[in-house]
Amino acid sequence: MTETLNELELTVSRKIPVPRQKVFDAWLSPRMMEKFMRPGGSDMTSTATNDPVKGGRFSIIMQDAGKNIPHAGTYLEIDPHSRLAFTWESPHSLDDSVVTIDFAELGPSLTEIRLHQVKFRSEAARDGHISGWTAIFEALEETLG
Incomplete structure (x- = not known):
């Protein structure tokens, strides 16, 4: 049986030699997000804004070779230093991606x-x-290291 698009999912994990609070806080700081939300490597830049509260919105514009790639979402859960959950709106995911x-x-x-x-x-x-x-995880570790 073939997976339907709604069933497609992924899991990525990484161990980073940095205290948990510092790693968590980086995900809510626009200044820090701009440094690690660049999956295209050092040639890519990003701009970010956010309202880090449940129901708040964030926006990340990744710039690669002169092309803007918009990403945005709504925070669904912010459990300090333990968990973040948010919608993920990008050109390559479905509107209800989480x-x-x-x-x-x-x-x-x-x-x-x-x-x-x-x-x-x-x-x-x-x-x-x-x-x-x-x-992004590699860039996060580099940024926090």
């Missing part, structure tokens, strides 16, 4: 981030998001 990020403290200076996203336009879009989130 991202959940769990932050686990593995030690005083070691955090595991586990990101789960559901609902994509296609398997290729899902696979592109796996690559994108993996690159």
